[in-house]
Amino acid sequence: MQFKILEIMTKEKTNPKNSTFTKFDNEGNIRHDYNSLADSITALPVLSSSVIQLVSFTEKSNETDIEDVLSIINDDQSLTSHVLRVANASKYAKMVKSDTLTDAIQLLGLEKVRDVALASSFMGNLLDPYSKGFNWEAFWKHSISVGIISSLIAKFLGREDFEKFYTAGLLHDMGKVGAFCIDEKNMLLVAKKAREHKISMIQAELMTEAPRHDLLGHAICKRWNLPEYIGQVCRNHHNISRNQRNISMTDSHNDFIDVVILANYLVHKIGLGYSGHNSTENGIEEVLEYLEINNQDLKKIEELAKNEIKQSGGMMELLG
Numbered sequence: 660m661q662f663k664i665l666e667i668m669t670k671e672k673t674n675p676k677n678s679t680f681t682k683f684d685n686e687g688n689i690r691h692d693y694n695s696l697a698d699s700i701t702a703l704p705v706l707s708s709s710v711i712q713l714v715s716f717t718e719k720s721n722e723t724d725i726e727d728v729l730s731i732i733n734d735d736q737s738l739t740s741h742v743l744r745v746a747n748a749s750k751y752a753k754m755v756k757s758d759t760l761t762d763a764i765q766l767l768g769l770e771k772v773r774d775v776a777l778a779s780s781f782m783g784n785l786l787d788p789y790s791k792g793f794n795w796e797a798f799w800k801h802s803i804s805v806g807i808i809s810s811l812i813a814k815f816l817g818r819e820d821f822e823k824f825y826t827a828g829l830l831h832d833m834g835k836v837g838a839f840c841i842d843e844k845n846m847l848l849v850a851k852k853a854r855e856h857k858i859s860m861i862q863a864e865l866m867t868e869a870p871r872h873d874l875l876g877h878a879i880c881k882r883w884n885l886p887e888y889i890g891q892v893c894r895n896h897h898n899i900s901r902n903q904r905n906i907s908m909t910d911s912h913n914d915f916i917d918v919v920i921l922a923n924y925l926v927h928k929i930g931l932g933y934s935g936h937n938s939t940e941n942g943i944e945e946v947l948e949y950l951e952i953n954n955q956d957l958k959k960i961e962e963l964a965k966n967e968i969k970q971s972g973g974m975m976e977l978l979g
Contacts, residue, residue: 691870697878700840710738710776711885714826716769725764728772732760741779742772770822777829778803793839793847794933801932802829807971808922808964815960816918816950827892827915828922830885832934834876834893835860838869845869853936860935861897873897888915896920899942901949917949925964 713731732738739760746763757763764772778799809828813821839846846869853863864871876893891912894905896919901908904916920940926932927939947957 691874693870693874693878694881696841696870696875697837697882700837700879713773713776716773725761725769728764728769729760732764732772732776738776738779742767742775745771745775770825773822774806774825774829777826778806793843793850793935797933798832798835798935799932801926801934802832803971804926804929804931804968805829805831805919805922807967808925809919811963811967812918812922812950812960815956815963816952818914823886823888824915824918827889828919830876830880830889831892831896831919831923832872832876833879834872834874835935837875837879838872841870850935853938857938858936859897859938859940863936888912892916892919896923897940899940899945913949917946920946921950921952922964925961929961929965929968931968 713728716727716731732742742760742763743757746757746766757766767775806825806827806829810821810825813824818824835846838849845867849860849863849867849869852858852866853860856863856866858866861871861873863869873894873896877890880890880893891904891906891910892915895903895916898904898916899920901913904913906912921943923934924940924943924946927934927937947953952960
């Protein structure tokens with residue numbers, strides 16, 4: 660695949676001087692200052708302090724009081740409506756109708772409420788500005804699915820902090836959103852090259868000399884002061900081998916990266932949403948080895964994932 664990309668790059672060069680993506684050093688070589696690029700983004704919705712507080716609370720769910728969650732959500736009319744909407748679209752809605760926020764929280768549970776808050780906040784109002792150039796509805800479906808399946812895999816592995824994996828999975832591609840905010844025209848070109856050559860977005864970014872969405876996503880995480888495990892997932896979700904990552908092979912953040920890589924792989928394999936390309940990662944066997952998941956386990960996880968997505972219609976309703 661690497662040789663194919665190099666061959667394509669020699670045949671098809673974009674003109675980077677016409678893009679706000681690019682910076683040049685004294686010798687005329689392209690250099691991307693990802694921190695400056697992240698700082699230049701004005702259209703990307705910032706996670707509100709209330710959402711960040713809610714995430715912090717629910718990641719310590721054994722210490723969380725429902726009254727604390729109510730006090731946060733009650734101050735956000737949009738978030739309140741989203742929580743009620745998801746609750747009444749959930750698989751339990753036929754048995755219990757959620758007329759109040761308290762009903763909805765008790766029905767969904769604190770973890771799902773957190774998921775709704777993150778998804779609705781992250782989506783922001785980006786669907787309208789870019790709807791004509793990119794299928795954002797399918798992109799959000801992809802992101803939410805990766806979050807849901809990441810959490811499922813973590814539960815399968817017996818992780819007690821599985822709710823963190825949803826957050827990491829949902830936000831793993833935020834660098835793509837940021838890149839569209841910086842230069843929509845060039846990102847549409849990147850997506851076009853990915854489709855035409857049946858390669859991943861990151862391979863197309865290398866081909867067109869656009870900034871890498873993984874590094875941009877990591878810079879955005881630092882700008883938002885998000886937890887390091889999210890930033891490392893953004894940065895490394897295309898680095899299957901641990902020795903290719905910017906952290907040691909024994910760093911605990913590798914577990915989050917491995918799970919999100921596997922979830923991303925399954926989402927592409929099942930065909931859930933669209934992330935800008937349709938290719939699946941090669942070498943997934945290495946990740947399975949890290950996670951100590953055999954082929955039989957993988958088949959079981961895939962079936963569980965399909966069932967979980969079917970039961971998550973309420974989250975997908977946020978796209979409507």
